[in-house]
Amino acid sequence: MTPVSPGPDATEGRGRVAVVIGGANGIGAATARLMAARGWRVALADCDAAAGGALAAALAAPFFALDVTDRAAVAALPARVEAALGPAAALVVSAGAFQRNLRVEEEDPAELDRILAVNVKGTWCANRAFGPGMARRRAGSIVNLASTAASLATPLSIYGPSKSAIVGMTRSFAGEWGRAGVRVNAVSPGITLVERVRARLRSEPGRYGADPAQTTALGRLVAPEEVAEAIAFLCSDRASAITGIDLTVDCGWGVSAGWAMYGGVRPPPA
Template identity: 55%
Template structure:
């Protein structure tokens, strides 16, 4: 049996729930040693406990805390080969003219600046070792338009940040890619669906006629984190069950039904 110390180390920030949790579970199954990181210490511990690995609790928007955590993770778990940033918060749907600036700044701070902070803290170590792969989770909100100004702007920023860092760190052997999920059936979204907080089933607007499953996003994340995608950097891979391409069919009555 392989010693767990031989496994490459992956850090998943936002690994305590939803898509990040699915990424932790799949990466563990595929032979990675996963450090589960989340602002919610209990959630991180629950996932890490299942995988018999280490949990780390910190706020991705706190630069000093992320720097300390990077130091600890590298010391206690090992040199980080892959970083996945899946931590984010969502915003209430309000008319933009009623969106408080404090709320805009809170969302940008966590979703965009937090991603930069994590990329800086772990990326500098990867650059020094001349090896590493970073996967930032963006969203279809980055591609189109939706009534979530701060969230969409943050995610568009995450895609651009990803391209910039891919250009900057490529010659140091560090790849940086993004994954943009469509509506994904994580427990948080399931609750919203049950409580009738969506005007319609998001799956109705996709080519495949359904929402995305967390493991389907995790598959693409793990691919980008691994050497199987060794010539890919600066990409934003969309995992949306065909939401984006189905939009233009709406004026023709929607995609063909079977």
């Protein structure tokens, strides 16, 4: 695990409350650790009670068991967080459901309901739950986790469109609450070396091609802490003029895609 840097200012959060939904593992967990290190009071919410509870204990943070597809439970979360820590100044929605790399006709249609319920409905409900309160307080920042699959063609015919929906709703919410001082942005990671992806690379070596690191301009894959840096920046006052964007963090995967027909990204000079 890459050490968490306190960054430009270890008091950046100024004791404000940041809620990380999907904060038990992967990018969400990396974000929770980083924001706690930068002075935010973090609240974690996740369906993985074991991992979420362990991380919350390590951060001295409250943990809330949460199924993001349960609209009533998500709607009740802001009040639960406020009772424990105070009103949320930042919300990170990192909960996500993934899709197997299968032909369309091989995919179980039930996957459509599962993925859309988590990625689209869950993200929409979380924004709807926290955004109006931030708007009433005239301040707040929301970051939704999308994916490079939202803007580049992939074999993931459900997952990619679900992430495109997240980018679209992010822009809609940015317009909805902008005059009230609430910023809403998305972050789109490329292939990120969370434990789930590391396991896939070991067990499904063909899922991303022979060497997925060679498909990026930088010749490597993304660390979850690097995505967390982008999220923490967008939540911070350093991003005070930024809203409605989709920030890509992919080690140049999108940049290198067009180079394949020309022999691939060039190696560094000798």
